[in-house]
Amino acid sequence: MSSIILAGGLMSGALLLFAPLSWAADRRDAPAVKFNTAFIQGSDQPPELTEFLKANSVLPGSYRVDIYVNRALSGRRDITFSQNPVSGRVEPCLTLPMLQAFGLDLERLQASAPPQQAEQSCFDLSRIEFARVDYQPNALRLSISVPQVLMTRSARGFVAPELWDAGEPVGFANYSFNASRRRNQREEADQYYLGLRNGVNLGAWRLRNESSLVYGDDQPYRFRSNRTFVQRDVSALKSQLTLGETFTDSRVFDSVRFRGAALASDDGMLPDSERIFAPTIRGIAETNAAVEVRQNGFLLYSGNVSPGPFEITDIYPSGSNGDLQVTIIEADGRRRAFTQAYASLPIMVPEGALRFSLAAGQVDDNGSDRQTPTFASAALIYGASERITGFGGLQVAEDYQASNVGAGVNTGFGALSADVTQSISEVRRQSSVGQSLRLRYVNTLDVTDTTLAIAGYRYSTEKYRTLSEHVDELAGPADRFSAGRAKDRFELNVTQTFPGQSGSLGLTASEQRYWNLPGKTRQFYLSWNAAWRSLSYSLSLESNREVGGSGRDESDRRIALSMTLPLGSSPGSSRLSFNGVRDTSGDYNAQVGLNGQVLEQRNTFYSVQVGQDSSSGSFGSGKVSTTTSFGRFEAGYSQGRDYDAFSVGAAGSLVAHEGGINPGQSLGETFALIEVPQVSGARLTSFNNVETGANGYAVLPYAQPYRTNWITLDTRRLGADVDLDHAITQIVPRRGAMPVVRFKAAVGRRVQFRLLRADGSKVPLGASVESADGKSLAVVDPTGHALVLSEQDSGELTVKWADTLCRATYALPAKDPKRAYERVTVRCQ
Secondary structure (H helix, E strand, O other): OHHHHHHHHHHHHHHHHOOOEEEEHHHOOOOOOOOOHHHOOOOOOOOOOOOOOOOOOOOOEEEEEEEEEOOEEEEEEEEEEEEOOOOOOEEEOOOHHHHHHOOEOHHHHHHOOOOOOOOOOOOOHHHOOOOEEEEEOOOOEEEEEOOHHHEOOOOOOOOOHHHOEOOOOEEEEEEEEEEEEEEEOOOEEEEEEEEEEEEEEEOOEEEEEEEEEEEEOOEEEEEEEEEEEEEEEEHHHOEEEEEEEEEOOOOOOOOOEEEEEEEEEOHHHOOOOOOOOOOOEEEEEOOOEEEEEEEOOEEEEEEEEOOEEEEEOOOOOOOOOOOEEEEEEOOOOOEEEEEEOOOOOOOOOOOOOEEEEEEEEEEOOOOOOOOOOEEEEEEEEEEOOOOEEEEEEEEEEOOEEEEEEEEEEEEOOEEEEEEEEEEEEEEOOEEEEEEEEEEEEEEEEOOOOEEEEEEEEEEEOOOOOOHHHHHHHHHOOHHHOOOOOEEEEEEEEEEEEEHHHOEEEEEEEEEEEEOOOOOEEEEEEEEEEEEEOOEEEEEEEEEEEEEOOOOOEEEEEEEEEEEEEEOOOOOOOOEEEEEEEEEOOOOEEEEEEEEEEEOOEEEEEEEEEEEEEOOOEEEEEEEEEEEEOOEEEEEEEEEEOOEEEEEEEEEEEEEEEOOEEEEEOOOOOOOEEEEOOOOOOOEEOOOOOOEOOOOOEEEEOOOOOOOOEEEEEOHHHOOOOEEEOOOEEEEOEOOOOOOEEEOOEEEOEEEEEEEEOOOOOEOOOOOEEEOOOOOEEEEOOOOOEEEEEEOOOEEEEEEEEOOEEEEEEEEOOOOOOOOOOEEEEEEOO
16 A cells, blocks of 8 residues: 555655746746655665656747636747746747737736736736746647736637638538327317428538428428528628628617528627627416427427426527517417517617628518518617717618617616617609617616616607518508508516525516507516525416407406425425416416436436316326437427317437538537547537437537637546546637537556566656557556557557566456456566
8 A cells, every 4th residue: 555655655756846937936947856766665676767857848949829817718829938047947938929918917017016018029928926937848838827907808708810610511401309198078189390401511611591381281291491692701891791591680680581692790700799698588378388489470480398487598680670470379279379589689889890781682571471672781889988879870772761760778786778760762663761760778686686688669650661561562562461560669577586585576567569460469478487495486477469450459367376396305306286277268277297317317307287177177198208318309299178288399419420410409509519439428518418320429509609619528437448638628619600629538448457578577656668669558567567558459559668668468368347446466577
């Protein structure tokens, strides 16, 4: 045991000797340290530590290195290494402009150090307390560690453009499938939906297609393509170039579907970028129901939800400022629909920031009486100061013009933007001139923990026309269209958190009136979520009021109560639930359910419910779902007095690449491929249910573009027969790219070799063991043993110490699965 401990201590010392070259304030004037081998005991022969005691050094010169600042990849550039005349060490020359480019705050940096020389001279970071510079020559990596207070705010999370990875060639298909069969006393109905997002990446270009296939008893097969386009980064302009079927930018003008070309700023390329506002769909389901979300007539989302209140957050509208039509299809076939207003946040950008969008082509309204006038659109947003943002734009089409001007103001009470748009529309020799005023507001009150996510108001005169409304009128009389011409619209989204985790209150509301339709369209959802000990509960109110094209006013109001109680203290314990819903007409639905893991499988879940319904009496339902490395799958069944329903769903992807074809989970806009050569079943710790297939590849479904993404392998699952050079790395993908993350792995058998010299004595401590091709395998311990990963069942080892070299041939016995490693004695000749 003592020899093992001493060997471990020796190895620790060796690792310190082989550590990267380091320069820090507390080591500048320290005398050279020499390791005293007399302290090594537990070996009856003098140790051979020549290789360990060699000083690690770098020659003066210029090297292209990766720059890591506080463990984040920040750049790649040529760095000059020169000899310090005081210490004699070869150190990297870091100038102030370099450090500023790496994200350091020069004002705070210079205030924390004694006066330095000219701007272009080397800045001595060792004068900064807690600062450290490490260089790894074998990896060409220069690591800079500084206190976080010295970093600029704008640089946090930002990665230099030269590190953005365009990825490798790939073709993929991302699918979402739902099928259901509903039967009642009168009829049987089948419904099938397949949503596809397909793509091909070639170099800097990305081809994308979004489409859907719908089939049912009440309609024939219908394939519809929402958009097809090619896209690429324009790094110099921090923007995206798009060609094909797409949507115009929505920040200034309402979004329009068109065929043509667009060039628009990409905020993701910028430090502290603003993110796209994604709507949250909330509602209440009475049974295992299907939810469909449409925008401008195109089906954006179709999925199954469990009984009770639901939230859908993974909806990505094709364009902004287009209301979302939500349809809930209950298990017994009943349909409920409501409209949720959707608009973007106030227009605000940092001081000096410039955002732009240019588009030209033909409007494609996707209607039956298709009108495709040629148009051009331009919008500009500029941060005039920290508090004021100015913006405006122009839209020109056949017999149509629109101009916009507005400003955003950042105040202590939140951000507010206001703008006005004037339109001139001429249809069948009749000219319409109108205006539209828009106000948007957002704020978070830290004192009360209130988040006013978005509040918007818009008023349009009777003769105001958006470009889409102008195209509709070109197709025929305005009264042919069921969609109303908006008069005014109000939207509100508030979240209130109460202290002590006592609960939270959420409100989503919108109201819209029309010039050509009576009444209002109103959507209101109020929820209270709280917990008492281990019991979680939610009380929600929902009200939807729709105005149809014929002027018919339809209202739907309901109240729901949900409760959940875990039946145990472990995370995998089953949960008992209750859901009750009642509407203003007196109809009700109440049910008790149980859900949890299936046979302790963390990725497979079940749920069963029994209940009473005012329309169909007692009923029961159940659902099982599982998530694997190649997709998510679910099946559900419901049965009542007068109906039964069965549904299945699947979501995943197929990725074709240079190394083969791999199934995967549903892909985001940007994703990655993981390669661990010859190793199947390797998993990631940074993402659930992702593991390599038989070809050694795995699909990582999500990655953040233009930002550092850490990828970590779970080495605990690799087994003793796999050896990795490293288990953690990072990628910085461009938007829509698929970079390949390659881990170097060696696969073989673990063998503990007992190494003897020709005279039978042990090989000395510290001798190096290499393969026949010169690959370093191990170091001999004090007992003359070396633990090696052998990639072959037979071969030759080369053992070196001092000026001695010998070779030992070996042949391994048949593999015994019960043994973690083999023990083999060889004689070194």
